[in-house]
Amino acid sequence: MPDRIKIVLAGNPNAGKSSLFNQLTGARAHVANFPGITVAKKEAVIKLNHQRIHVVDLPGIYSLTAYSPEELVARNYILDERPDLVIVVIDAANLERNLYLAVQFMEIGVPLVLALNMIDVAENRGLRIDHQKLSRLLGIAVVPTVAKSNKGVDKLMERALETAQRQKTWKPHQISYGADLDEKIEEIAALFPQGNFQIEKYPPRWLAIKAFEGDSQVLKLVLSDNEVGPEIISKVNEVSQHIRATLDDEPEGVIADYRYGYITSLTKQTVTSEREIRRTISDKTDKILLNRLLGPLILFFLIYIIYQLVFWVSGAPVAWFEAFFKWLGHVGQTALPPGLLQSLVVSGIIDGVGGVLGFVPLIFFMFFAIAILEDSGYMARMAFILDRVLRTFGLHGNSVLALIISGGVSGGCAVPGIMAARTLRDPKERLATILVAPLMNCGAKLPVYAMLIAAFFARYETQMMFLLTLIAWSLALLAARILRWTILRGSHTPFVMELPPYRLPTLNGLLIHTWERTWQYIKKAGTIILGISILIWAMMTFPGLPDEKIQAFEAQQAQATEDFLISTEAKILTDAQALSNFSAFYNSYQKKDKKLGPHASPSFQPLAQTVSLLETGKPLTQNLKKYQTTAQAFLNWSQSIKNLEGAMARDELQHSVAGRLGSAFEVLTRPLGFDWRTNIALVGGLAAKEVVLSTLGTAYSLGEVDAEEAESLSQKLARTPGWNPLVGFTLIIFVMIYAPCFVTLVIIGRETRSLRWPVFAFAYTTITAYVISLAVAQIGRALGLGA
């Protein structure tokens, strides 16, 4: 027995493969892509009966053709990696079509065990499956399971280990394709050993069948041998032509029909239907949810409800996260001496990461809602209802999935969304979907929207988010239509799609689903964002102001202090030491800090009380009247010092690399209402959209004098001159449309295997963003908004 055995899970989509995988591995799965291609595979190593098992979950597939990347990847994985065993997960209520895939694995010859999954659903429908007889007929272990509730899984694994240990050699199963074709298949299979076709990997009969099916990958392999190859091809063509002439069908179709014929003979002997198939609960549900009038209404209603719920549920945790990072910032400020290091930690690291992680709850609940849509079977219905409309824009019903994951139901991410576009077969539909997916409101844009909405449209949060979703969809569809009319002209490919029965999702499954995606987001935030946040901090910090400028500011501050001290109002704060002590005392007093410092003189307490009352504009009590003049003078001094420090910080920022960059772009962005700070944030957003937020945060907190009074960015912007609802909305629109983050660009490059498409995506989105934002700003101004 080797150190570990490798077991592969395969099966149709919706057959319960993921449930089985989750039952076996818990949340330990490692999600990765197949090398060189972005079809996801999940794997984990588990221990069972002192045996280490490497479990690999292949993508859901219906067949083993060369037509789709998933199917190609699945079969190449079996042929190249030669796992010890494949568990084919079969939906017992959908036996024929699921066996169709199992039979194709049998023809390759890899050791198999069948999991007759969701046997409970089949039995509820009145189907009785004699699994022992099926097992005898196939010569393969068949174990009834209900993976969702872990029924039969132990038995399944027991049989799997047994089979893997017993059956070391591969035994390709032979199905009859009719006497005529069988003879030809044998003839051709006999030719393969004469050539150089790696028959230790690829069984000759299987190669012969695939050659008849016109399988592009196998035909390429056949043609790689110059001697035997042409002979095989000419024989295949001869037989194919004969089939076309006599049967009026493609050999591929004939082969598929024989496979189904074989399967029907199996099911006739093993399946009995106890009653006429009635309307199932699923059918009754569809009568309502797919109703031609009610269906679309319910669909839009559900999306709206999801917003409401997600915002409502995540409200509290978002506040906790914000409070936590605010607290962390305070800790950093107290623990570290003022200077570059404190600035790096507080303004660079904590603000940057906090701004992003603070929104994790929002993203978690949004993904949770999407997982419910997917796991319940409703997602396919969305595609069904919307297909006709999407096709109008040159997209596919399944584009909905990609667009929704990208943020069509806001809170997604274009990275997995673009990966989800792999379910589209047609390269042009797929490319169009990939190129417009970044226009959706991904989870990284949400925090930016949320902050700007809180600043300028606080009372209309839900309505604004709904409006932004409509805008994103309209733009994406329009862009897709234009792309499909221009550079991506071409026809459609098969839409044939399963409408799986409705299922109640399991909490476990939902959590694993949600956690995987949320974790992807956190990882992205934790690594890239942190790096960029520090880079941006450095760009905003260096180079510092020249010494003479700093000295000039310091001299002005000293002058202000001196003016205060010699004035008659200073009274009890007559020397610099007393002023500094009181200043510190007042800071503590404002924070209601119990430890009021060792230098507190008896008069500090009432004076501080007076300053505080004056500052907040409240009336003074009689006994405090005598402190009024001093308190007022102190306030004036404190304000002028703050103003000087603010001016210095602003000058520092403008002097920095980022400031110069931002100022340079101002010429272009002034018509949009964006100043250099916004420009820096937008440049930062190229790294990842959430950086727009953290950069604005860093920019404004660096420019702020007293970080002790850290206000949320929303409040800050709402009060900053130059900002108004129109500018806020223009920025939202710009952020929605402009360049995808570079992670997305990298993924586009990988998915399309080109450099051209990410460059195109970058250019077209940024130009569109500029043009549309300009229109919004100018029309808004013409209407007298944003005055």
Place this chain on the structure above:
Amino acid sequence: MPLTTLRYMKVGEKGTIVKIKAKGVMNRRLRDMGLVPGTEIEIAGRAPLYDPVNIKIRGNNLSLRNNEADYIHVEVKR
């Protein structure tokens, strides 16, 4: 027995597939999804804009666009 294609069948009608007249990917894809001659189907419903069509096949539901339904020749049960 009236012969027609899937596109022209009404909701609730049943029939048996007699021929799939598609080529290449389409041909293979339709068959991979279980649409093979001899299979009984029923029209379970249609999307709001009459397209795609939702069919019941062996107790399960598939959705097809009308231009794909054109390839599927059916003998309708009356």
